[in-house]
Amino acid sequence: MSIAPFNLERFYARYEFEVPYIMCSSDPESFSIEELLSFESGSIDEFKKQWLGYTETKGNPKLRSEITKLYKDIKEENIIVHAGAEEVIFVFMNSMINPDDHVIVHFPNYQSLEEIARFKGAEITRWETKEENDWELDTEFLKKAIKKNTRCIIINFPHNPTGYLPSKEKLNEIIEIARKHNIYIFSDEVYRFLEYDNNDRLPAICDLYENGVSVGVMSKAFALPGLRIGWVATRNKEVLEKMAMFKDYTTICSSAPSEYLAIIGLKNKEKILKRNLGIISENLNKLNEFFNRHKSLFNWKKPKAGTIAFPSIKKEINIEDFCLDLINKKGLMLLPGTKYDFGTKNFRIGFGRKNLPLCLNKLEEYLVTSSSSISKIRF
Ligand SMILES: Cc1ncc(COP(=O)(O)O)c(C=O)c1O
Structure with a gap:
């Protein structure tokens, strides 16, 4: 059995560095090394002195110490640093x-x-959510879906692509179901800390559940994807041991300069988060106005967290054709929901970047001036 192409990543690989206007990014506006180092006095000289030998396979202890501050009951020994969240997912599933x-x-x-x-041969049940139900997860479905051999429930809050964030009660319900059946919860929390209201922030699964596995990364909330620094956090020793063993066959250890820069990023996380949430808030105001002007064309609901949402088009048109036409005519990239294997109406929109107003103008121009050559629909 060969692994299926990662549709979203293939779409990005084809267009991301060719198309001038990207309006579907999930990572917020990033920083230069110079900007990042300016947050911490003395860090330029310190950065130059970083040793370029191998680092600890579990991750630089200072970095793991900064990571523990994102959690309540997590210690350095509960963390393994990886090359981005993507490596955490790969290593967890394989081990x-x-x-x-x-x-x-x-x-x-x-x-x-x-x-x-x-790809590992496991049987998969999709825990489906729908736009008309505000992407809400139904725990009755979950209870019925559990089988004798259910090993893991995989969740992602705040969610890619819908922006869905459940209540704390809903998360606790999911944990109780998992606990009753002794099932792991693998929780992708890469957009955690980008809640628009701090009261909506969920505790991390590794703090709430003994068999909970949390994934964090510098790429999303902390806007530093080029570092390729992510981590797993869990109190489950078996998971940590198995993942550490598997990681010896992937990256062994992280990039030393990246680990140093990640420490600077985390030490200054409040500044970074404030700046990111500021950009997001301004962009969401613009998006709300835009979608109000185009109510007849799109279904839109503002999410509660994150940098992305998954609105849909109301017209009789395949969203992939719409997105490709938009790329060709305006050099503007949206991500069709077909790349999520999710119907032909939804598309991912990203609002963590500073150029969103410019991108939105391009979309508006397209809607006002184009009739779609592919469907003969006048927008
Ligand atoms: C939900 C989710 N998990 C994991 C990843 C992978 O993150 P990274 O590129 O930092 O490895 C992404 C990236 O878009 C994501 O959206």
Whole structure:
């Protein structure tokens, strides 16, 4: 069995560095090394002195110490640093999921959260959500979906692509179901800390559940994807041991300069988060106005967290054709929901970048001046 192409990543690989206006990014506006180092006095000289030998396979202890501050009951020994969240997903699925296992996964989803378990031979049940139900997860479905061999429930809050964030009560319900059946919860929390209201922030699964596995990364909330620094945090020793063993076959250890820069990023997380949430808030105001002007064309609901949402088009048109026409005519990229294997109407929009107003103008121009050559629809 060969692994299926990662559709979203293939779409990005084709267009991201060719198209001038990208309006579907999930990572917020990033920083230069110079800007990042300016947050910490003395760090330029310190950065130059960083040793370029191998680092600890579990991750630089100072970095792990900064990471523990994102959690309540997590210690340095509960963390393993990886090359981005993507490596955490790959290593967890490879070390913990077996061919006889059954896995339940939040859907739509960032494809690797489902695909690697399938590639390992596990049986997959998609825990489907719908736009008309505000992407709400139904725990009655979850209870019925559990089988004798269910090994893991895979969730992602705040969610890619819908922006869905459940209540604390809903999260506790999911944990109780998992606990009753002794099932792991693998929780992708890469957009955590980007809640628009701090009261909506969920505790991390590794703090709430003894068999909970949390994924964090510098790429999203902290806007530093080029560092390729992510981590797993869990109190489950078996998971940590198995993942550490598997990681010896992937990256062994992280990039030393990246670990140093990640420490600076985390030490200054309040400044970074404030700046990111400021950009997001301004962009969301613009998006609300835009979608109000185009109510007849799009279904839109502002999410509670994160940098992305998954609105849909009301017209009789395949969203992939719409997105490709938009790229061709305006050099503007939106991500069609077809890349999530999710119908032909939804598309991912990203609002963490400073150029959103410019991108939105391009979209507006397209809607006002174009009639779609592919469908003969006048927008
Ligand atoms: C939900 C989710 N998990 C994991 C990743 C992978 O993150 P990274 O690129 O930092 O490895 C992404 C990236 O878009 C994501 O959206």
